[in-house]
Amino acid sequence: MQQFASDNYAPVHPEVMAAIVAANDGPAVSYGDDPVSARLQDRAAEVFGERARIFPVLNGTGANVISLMAAAPRWGAVIASDVAHVHTDENGAPERVGGLKILAVPSVAGRIGPDAVDRYAGDLGNVHRAQPAVLSLTQVTELGTVYSPADLKLLADAAHAAGLLVHVDGSRLANAATTLGVGLREITTDVGVDVLSFGAAKNGGMLGEAVVVLSDGGSVAGASADLGEAVPYLRKATMQLASKTRFVSAQLLALLGEPGTPTSGTGEGAPLWLRNAAHSNGMATRLRAGIDAAGLTETVRITCPTDANVVFATLPRAAADRLRTHARFYDWAPGETADRVEVRWMCAWDTTEADVDGFVRALVGAV
Incomplete structure (x- = not known):
């Protein structure tokens, strides 16, 4: 059965697997004091800027929780969109583990604007309210849309002006950079992001x-004077420090590239993160074009821009159920009427043109 459910379903990319095997050659110092992790740190400085410090962790929820805990005081709160992963899909981990209240604001196609900061800025200094300390943005958003560098700069400037730090949940950051035609630094460090959760599992x-710590974070009262000093302790305290860190570092290094190699490019000369993201984005574009060409627009209604590697649409529930005999995918939300449903069709680095074309044919048959 084909899968269009999640890019988490995809296998490990062969280059990543080869890097893991290479890291398995003999013993190495544990807890990140190994040569592979040292090279990863050097590469992070090349990719994100010389001040960047990178800390491998075990999963995305862990990365988000550690980032937010480092950036906020114990009494702090996090401003995020109403569809943010930290708000809807992490089982309350920022609250349960981090002790941080999530202040959700309405989004439009997954994105929020600088007014999200204004909405809660009046609570600063009010002892009866959780104190806004971090603005958390998701790139690519949960609805498959992308923030432009200009949008990110406006958001970061608004947050910093109010004394907040800026966190980016970058589980699909590679897809966003590829869509925008920029490097990873241009949509993080250069626009004022303070701390980043950088994704690898969804991209091979x-x-x-x-x-990835990108600033010292000293602008928020009660936050760590140096985010980079706080993260190692939080990583251990939240059970996210792997004893054999080199195997996580090897994966990240395979995606980002070895020190001294190009940080961008095209074709086989591009780093793996970009090649994988360009392919998965391209497959979603092909899927969207196939749906449009099939003349299904009256029955299959696209609900969000196809900015990256995912297509959102509504269709009759009965048709969705028939289509599920051909491929796995998830329901996202109720449709316009009780007999319709909004679904998410996700492409990955291993999705092929034949997969997409076969899915479109099955969709036509199901409808």
């Missing part, structure tokens, strides 16, 4: 993500 990795 086996397991593991990273917290």
Whole structure:
């Protein structure tokens, strides 16, 4: 059965697997004091800027929780969109583990604007309210849309002006950079992001993500004077420090590229993160074009821009159920009427043109 459910379903990319095997050659110092992790740190400085410090962790929720805990005081709160993963899909981990209240604001196609900061800025200094300390943005958003560098700069400037730090949940950051035609630094460090959760598993990795600290974070009262000093302790305290960190570092290094190699490019000369993201984005574009060409627009209604590697649409529930005999995918939300449903069709680095074309044919038959 084909899968269009999640890019988490995809296998490990062969280059990532080869890097894991290479890291398995003999013993190495544990807990990140190994040569592979040292090279990863050097590469992070090349990719994100010389001040960047990278800390491999075990999963995306861990990366988000550690980032937010480092950026906020114990009494702090996090401003995020109403569809943010930290708000809807992490089982309350920022609240349960981090002790941080999520302040959700309405989004439009998954995105929020600078007015999200204004909405809660009046609570600053009010002892009766959780104190806004971090603005958390998701790139690519949960609805498959992308923030432009200009949008991110406006958001970061608004947050910093109010004394907040900026966190980006970048589980699909590679897809966003590819869509925008920029490097990873241009949509993080250069626009004022303070701390990043960098995703690997959705883009060809086996397991593991990273917290990337991009600033000292000293602008928020009660936050760590240096985010980079706080993260190692939080990583251990939240059970996200792998004893054999080199195997997580090897995956991240395979995606980002070895020190001294190009940080961008095209074709086989591009880093793996970009090649994988360009392919998965391209397959979603092909899927969207196939749906449009099939003349299904009256029955299959696209609900969000196809900015990255996912297509959102509504269709009759009965048709969705028939289509599920051909491929796995998830329902996202109720449709316009009780007999319709909104679904999410996700492409991955291993999705093929034949997969997409076969899915479109099955969709036509199901409808």
